[in-house]
Amino acid sequence: MEYVLETKNINKHFYKPKDFHVLKDISFGVKVGEFASIMGKSGSGKSTLLYILSTMDTEYTGELYLNHELVTGKPHQDFSRIRNKHIGFVFQFHYLLSEFSVLENVMLPAKKLNEKSHADIERDAMQKLEMLKIDYLANQRASRISGGEKQRVAIARALINNPIILMGDEPTGNLDSHNADNVFNIFKKLKEEEGLSLLIVTHDEDFAKRTDRIIQMEDGRIIP
Numbered sequence: 001m002e003y004v005l006e007t008k009n010i011n012k013h014f015y016k017p018k019d020f021h022v023l024k025d026i027s028f029g030v031k032v033g034e035f036a037s038i039m040g041k042s043g044s045g046k047s048t049l050l051y052i053l054s055t056m057d058t059e060y061t062g063e064l065y066l067n068h069e070l071v072t073g074k075p076h077q078d079f080s081r082i083r084n085k086h087i088g089f090v091f092q093f094h095y096l097l098s099e100f101s102v103l104e105n106v107m108l109p110a111k112k113l114n115e116k117s118h119a120d121i122e123r124d125a126m127q128k129l130e131m132l133k134i135d136y137l138a139n140q141r142a143s144r145i146s147g148g149e150k151q152r153v154a155i156a157r158a159l160i161n162n163p164i165i166l167m168g169d170e171p172t173g174n175l176d177s178h179n180a181d182n183v184f185n186i187f188k189k190l191k192e193e194e195g196l197s198l199l200i201v202t203h204d205e206d207f208a209k210r211t212d213r214i215i216q217m218e219d220g221r222i223i224p
């Protein structure tokens with residue numbers, strides 16, 4: 001089985017205000033090209049898990065593999081590069097820089113990676129905007145566009161470095177049903193046409209039901 005992401009026995013505690021075993025023996029994988037969702041009650045540990053999987057949180061025991069490579073325990077300076085290059089992340093809130101144009105926002109993670117020329121990055125960013133059918137917004141200030149458009153720009157930004165997996169923490173949580181549907185269809189298209197792997201935390205059952213697999217979390221565990 002070809003996995004883009006795999007975990008082995010991930011455990012995490014929060015020690016303040018008192019010891020709390022938040023993630024318990026999490027072992028699972030996301031297959032290449034799979035569109036998986038994570039559901040579970042509030043407080044079951046979904047966001048905590050996603051922050052570990054996206055290498056934003058390194059305080060845990062167990063193992064995380066991306067593209068079969070063990071990333072757990074790497075030197076700290078490696079993580080921002082791994083994250084920037086291999087993982088696209090979409091939050092509930094878009095976190096766009098409001099004074100920058102849409103195009104500049106999408107270009108930023110590629111600028112940070114510093115592997116391509118400005119012209120190449122601009123071309124790639126325009127291609128992502130075209131793919132998401134928002135290229136007409138390229139020169140608009142991010143503060144001037146609608147909520148649904150902002151989330152599509154955030155997706156374009158998450159894709160700019162051609163990640164191996166796109167993760168989302170309730171990316172449709174702030175959207176009305178029309179815009180949420182739009183985002184689902186974009187994710188589905190990314191899977192079907194680009195072969196992208198996706199792992200999306202959601203509270204929306206209709207959204208989850210339409211993904212390839214629902215991973216259920218309860219009390220810090222994945223329900224088998």
Ligand SMILES: Nc1ncnc2c1ncn2[C@@H]1O[C@H](COP(=O)(O)OP(=O)(O)OP(=O)(O)O)[C@@H](O)[C@H]1O
Binds near residue numbers: 022044047049
């Ligand atoms: N920094 C922290 N310190 C202590 N406890 C924390 C911390 N962050 C989260 N928790 C606790 O860990 C548990 C899991 O939180 P988490 O945010 O992962 O849940 P979730 O399933 O994503 O919930 P929601 O659906 O409400 O976003 C909760 O009980 C939360 O209160």
